[in-house]
Amino acid sequence: MKEIVDHIIDIVNNSISAGAHNITIDIQESATNDYLKISIIDDGKGIDENTIKKITDPFFTTKKDKKVGLGTSLLKYQAELAGGSFLIKSELNKGTEIKATFQLSHIDRQPMGDIAGTIILLITSHSNIHFIYKHQTDDGVFQIDTTEIKDILNDICNNIIMRRSLKEYIEENLKKIKMTN
């Protein structure tokens, strides 16, 4: 995992495997208070108490044919390495929230990476899922809600010009709120 977006794709994939219909990707960063918080909230089937204790154990997985489960342990490791923390809250049949906090200016903090491309990758690959992507900085908030742009998303998978335009839209708005990479 080289970038923070890699973790985002990974955790969102977990939410999708858990049968989520609504997924929120909430990013909050502040240069003044020196933090970067990534939250992924879903309404999937949730995780029971026993499992949650083992979740960041790299040798724990719920998949039968696998021996390791590295997704959350890698994120926890990277967050802690960058002076931050990892938190998971879950309720059976309600959903799960994963929150990773990083020290924004920390030398070991991974770069954000191509967040616009990642959001598009996720929403176009899973058009049946309702996504909210919210990005907050000291300069403002940018939000995308897939129900609001359903008409735009309709055939975006097949149309490269729309895909590129949506990417520009996200990137321009992130530039406006001065996102840190």
Next chain:
Amino acid sequence: MAKITSLDDLRKIKKNLEEQISLREKAENPESLVQIKVGMATSGIAAGAKEIFTFLVDELEKRNIPAIVTQTGDMGYSYAEPTVEVKLPGQEPVVFGWVTKEKADEIIEKYIRNGELVEGIIPQNYKTIDDK
């Protein structure tokens, strides 16, 4: 052209596009397109699947090949990441392993364009006599 900064800008572009798209293209259904899935579980992402995804989207556009590129979960070939599944219209899907940008280029040029098989296929669709 002015930068796209609002949803209205996006909708305008979409409207313009719709006017340009011919009836033939509108009738196209996903079954008649090349469908590509890039494996993006933890192992795939760590091996650089995202770069392969972006490369495929960009190159297929440049080379004018109508295709749908999406992500998928673990295909069970963690040893061979990044993995890419390609389904040509009317054919069984084929999974390629160890896909680098060079390999992706070869897949587009040889397999997608000409139907020639290239090295690196993982035998996925093995069927026993009973299945047939």
